[in-house]
Amino acid sequence: MATIKATMPGVFYRRPSPEAEPYVKEGGGFAAGQTIALIEVMKTFNEVRADTSGTLVRFLLEDGDEVAMGQDIVEVDAA
Amino acid sequence: MSELIVHSPGLYTTVQDTGRDGHYDIGMPPSGAMDQYSYRAANLLVGNPEDAAALEATYIGPRLEFTDDRLVAVTGADAPVSRNGEPVPAWQTLAVRAGDVLSFEMITAGARIYIAVGGGVDVPEYLGSRSTYTLTGLGGHQGRKLAEGDRLPLGEAAAGGGAPREGAAVADALRPAFWEVTPVRTVVGLCSYRLTEGGTRSFLDTTWKVTKDADRVGYRLRGGTLDFIERQQPFGAGSDPANVVDLGYPVGSIQVPGGDEPIVLLNDAVTGGGYATIGTVVSADRDRIAQAKTGDQVSFEPVDLDGALAARRDRRQRLDRVRDALRS
Numbered sequence: 001m002a003t004i005k006a007t008m009p010g011v012f013y014r015r016p017s018p019e020a021e022p023y024v025k026e027g028g029g030f031a032a033g034q035t036i037a038l039i040e041v042m043k044t045f046n047e048v049r050a051d052t053s054g055t056l057v058r059f060l061l062e063d064g065d066e067v068a069m070g071q072d073i074v075e076v077d078a079a
Numbered sequence: 080m081s082e083l084i085v086h087s088p089g090l091y092t093t094v095q096d097t098g099r100d101g102h103y104d105i106g107m108p109p110s111g112a113m114d115q116y117s118y119r120a121a122n123l124l125v126g127n128p129e130d131a132a133a134l135e136a137t138y139i140g141p142r143l144e145f146t147d148d149r150l151v152a153v154t155g156a157d158a159p160v161s162r163n164g165e166p167v168p169a170w171q172t173l174a175v176r177a178g179d180v181l182s183f184e185m186i187t188a189g190a191r192i193y194i195a196v197g198g199g200v201d202v203p204e205y206l207g208s209r210s211t212y213t214l215t216g217l218g219g220h221q222g223r224k225l226a227e228g229d230r231l232p233l234g235e236a237a238a239g240g241g242a243p244r245e246g247a248a249v250a251d252a253l254r255p256a257f258w259e260v261t262p263v264r265t266v267v268g269l270c271s272y273r274l275t276e277g278g279t280r281s282f283l284d285t286t287w288k289v290t291k292d293a294d295r296v297g298y299r300l301r302g303g304t305l306d307f308i309e310r311q312q313p314f315g316a317g318s319d320p321a322n323v324v325d326l327g328y329p330v331g332s333i334q335v336p337g338g339d340e341p342i343v344l345l346n347d348a349v350t351g352g353g354y355a356t357i358g359t360v361v362s363a364d365r366d367r368i369a370q371a372k373t374g375d376q377v378s379f380e381p382v383d384l385d386g387a388l389a390a391r392r393d394r395r396q397r398l399d400r401v402r403d404a405l406r407s
Contacts, residue, residue, distance in 0.1 A: 007185060008138040009292045009373040042137070042294040054113050056335055066291075068374050069138065070185055071291060 001059070003072035010041030012067040014059055022051060024056045037073055054078045083196060085187075085229040088243070089139040089179075094200050094219035094231070097130040098346065099208035106350045109330060110210035110218065111294060112190055112209040113346055113369030115175055115362075116394055117155035120249055121195035123402050126151030126170045126242025127325060130211035131199030131234070134225075136192040137294075138372070140183025141225065143194070145175045149198035150242055153181075154190025154249070156370060157257070170254055172247040172405075189256040189370040197219040197242060198234035210239050214296070243405045261371045263343075263364040266387050268301045269332065270323055270355035277304040278338075282357065282379060287341065289375050291294065293349040298368060300377065304339045316353065323355045331365050332356035333379075343368060 006012070009043040014022045017021050023037060024030045035047040036056070061067060085092075096116065098111025116176050119129045134141065140158055145151070153160050160167050161182050167173055177183065181194065194345055202209050202220050209218025220231055235244065271279060285303035287396045292299050305381035307320035315324040321335050328334070328344050334354035335341045343366070360368060361382065371377050382390070 004183070041291050042092075042291055046090060066374060069372060070187075 002017050002054070002076050004036055004048065004059070004074045004076060006039055006067045006069060006073050007048060008039055008041050008046060009040040009069045010046075010067060012061045012065045012073060013038040013040065013045075014061075014064065014065050026056055026058050029053070029055050041047045041069060050075065050076075052078055081198070081233045083200070083231040084144040084146065085227060085231070085235055086142040086144055087218065087227055088225035088229070089141040089183075091134045091138070092134055092141045092225045093211040094132050094202055095135045095210045096132040098173045098207055099206050099210050099212070099218065102206055103350050104389040107206070108212065108317075108347050108350055110114050110212040110295075110346050111208070112193065112210075113267065114155055114193065114255070116196070116255060116366045116398065117191070117400055120253075120401050121152045121193045122153070122199075123212040123398070123405055124170070124243060124247065124249065125150040125195050125197040126137050126237055127195060127199050128195060128237075131400070132202065133193055133195040133200060134185075135188060136194065138186060139186040140186075140192050141194075142180060143184045143364070144178060145181070146181045147177050148243075149175050149236065151175050152182060152195050154191040154195075156186045158192055160185040168248070170249040172243040172245050173200050174245040176271060188371045189255075190371055190375075196233055197236040201232040201234035201324070212347060241406075242279065247405050249401050250404065253397055253404075255366065255370065257370060260376040261367050262360045262380045263368050264382040264386060264390055265333070265358045265364075266361065266384060267358040267381050268328075269357065269359065270296070270326065271357040273307050273323070273355045274357055275306040275308055276296055281305055282341070283381055286376050286378050289371050289373050290340070291362040291373050293371075293373050295345060297348050298343045298346050298371070298377075300341045300343070304313055305335050307355075321355050322353050325351065325353055326356060327351045328356055329359045331360035331362065333360065345369070350359050361387040361390050363394040366394070
């Protein structure tokens with residue numbers, strides 16, 4: 001199973017703001033370059049983007065979870 | 080005009096040098112490379128003076144294109160480096176030509192990458208330093224972190240040879256270690272009298288975790304609580320037991336607002352304020368904490384002033400050994 005990894009450490013969010021819908025829903029498709037998640041670190045919110053297009057199978061982290069650099073954040077099916 | 084073209088800036092990449100020393104009295108922190116050892120070693124690898132301006136990249140390395148023949152070296156955090164997509168070693172002198180592109184993969188250990196280029200990054204000096212202080216937007220490249228499309232002016236590489244040849248390397252023994260728990264030697268003092276005995280013990284015995292907010296300003300840590308001695312706060316001090324009337328903050332000093340999350344003040348920090356500082360990380364070990372990531376662990380190891388000075392001398396001697404080995 002392919003995954004997308006965190007490119008930095010910090011706190012993980014799957015949506016742009018607390019009330020917003022997730023960037024991508026489980027089972028939903030995404031395009032190359034599309035934002036998948038936010039990671040908060042060094043007092044900034046940084047977008048994690050997909051390198052390739054595909055389908056998001058499931059999130060491996062909850063909103064607000066701590067995430068380490070290189071940790072798998074979502075499982076994906078490559079298109 | 081020789082330039083470095085920024086294809087992608089990484090997450091937080093700035094121009095830094097030894098720092099803007101000598102202006103603390105006007106509230107100006109030094110800024111400068113957080114890991115001075117790695118930064119200076121990178122300069123030595125390309126034949127620069129130790130204090131030439133270089134790039135510091137946090138968590139994600141930049142992608143850079145060269146516009147002429149240069150020497151370049153990468154030090155600091157462990158991250159696979161490539162020249163035109165081909166892996167090249169870190170901690171070594173590399174030669175690049177016009178059109179060559181330097182890029183990085185994900186960091187595997189440490190937090191900050193240093194990239195030195197022969198001739199140095201030739202942005203204008205501000206108060207005697209090229210270091211970027213982003214909070215007030217001064218120094219470095221337009222006072223900010225790098226952005227896609229930036230073109231950085233480069234200086235003239237030192238004439239007369241003497242620069243290391245491609246492949247010259249810093250010996251493994253002279254490269255910094257990365258720890259499971261980063262030990263930072265600390266002189267306990269200044270306002271440490273404000274802690275209870277248990278508070279001091281807790282400070283030294285706790286393994287602290289670096290929180291998400293850690294940056295060039297300071298490292299907030301989590302993992303324990305520190306009790307302050309009860310007292311009637313003096314006139315002019317705030318009501319938090321961690322408040323004092325007013326205090327200058329040494330670079331590397333540690334304050335504990337509320338008594339539960341110590342903050343180590345670093346290169347871009349405020350120079351004074353109203354919190355008790357209970358100790359100061361020795362200058363040599365600011366290099367170590369600079370390579371600790373959010374989520375990493377650190378512990379404070381007490382040393383006296385002699386221990387702090389010995390640590391500083393030891394770092395200087397290690398850099399001298401790097402220089403001497405590259406000369407021969």
